[in-house]
Amino acid sequence: MSWRFGRAVHALLTSEADSGRWTARARDTFGSLRNQYDFLRPDADVVVTDREMEEVRWFTFAGGMINTALSDILRAHGFEDVSTSDFWIRVAGSTDAKRVRDSIRSKEAGEIRTSFRIADEFLENLKFNECLPTELSHDILRKRLLSLDELEATRGNEVVEVIV
Secondary structure, eight states, rough: OOHHHHHHHHHHHHHOOOTTOHHHHHHHHHHHHHHHHHHHHHHHHHEETTTTTTEEEOOOOOOOOHHHHHHHHHHTTOEEEEEOSEEEEEEEEEOOOOHHHHHTTTHHHHHHHOOOOOOOOHTTTTGGGGGGGGHHHHHHHHHHHHHHHHHHHHSSOOEEEEEO
């Protein structure tokens, strides 16, 4: 999922508005989802620290690529059990939300993009990949997959911590 689409989902979940074009079933579904995610804030990302499960989950709604790039930064800062979705980054085995945020904010957007590891399947789909030096192929894909503006917006978002 792209960053724009993820942020649009966040906006829908944190809004009370609905559309006259929605069916009754759509209204019910959105109502249910909004209740499920009622801890979200329209003006900030939410980091949920679950002391019982020993995990921190940052609800970024930034999309899979950006969350994967941010998870690479967390691993580089010593967090071993990191997983992602299009909507969140989960760090298991830690309840230190401040350290999670500080680790990501310690790198500028350009540094995050430069350090992003490109998977082989992306290289295989790059036209003329076999004609390019490997590092150039990686740079091209990093620029296509990770927008500096979107990375900066995500790492710079206001963050509110919720402890459960």
